[in-house]
Amino acid sequence: MQKPFLLLVFISIYSSFCLAQSDEPFYEQIAFEFYCSEILAKSEIDLRLKINGHLNYVNYISADCLKEKIINEKNFTIKPKNNFDTLFLELKNINKKKFKIVKKINTNTNKENYLLVSRSLEVENRIFVIINEMVNVNGRGFTFEFDSAGNIIDWC
Secondary structure, three states, X not given: OHHHHHHHHHHHHHHHHHXXXXXXXXXXXXXXXXXXXXXXXXXXXXXXXXXXXXXXXXXXXXXXXXXXXXXXXXXXXXXXXXXXXXXXXXXXXXXXXXXXXOOOOOOOOOOOOEEXXXXXXXXXXXXXXXXXXXXXXXXXXXXXXXXXXXXXXXXX
């Protein structure tokens, strides 16, 4: 009688701490949806980009094109905005004519056409998401800056 009760208490505590949803916006998903609706929809890309739901880590933010510049230095502190390793992009409603969902993307070859989305980063109280697009050996990077409510302040 005690073992089932203790097991139930353990599962309840575990689920309340580990599986609870975050109150923070899902910055990566917001940036990806903006990319799909505003950037990719207006581009001349006529092939499918490989994508997977995994979020990538970045150590450098290319944000010189933003209105408010950011300086990248070696002693620059970049910390992930969210601490969950299990975050994945929601890809159920993506345009199948524009994207091909794959398990793994080979970024070491120039033959792949793909899209990578970084995890959100907080730098000096600013929140960033980087999206890297590789099409026919031409890469483009998009930097999105957010406010804490999940609104895009600036992008380039």
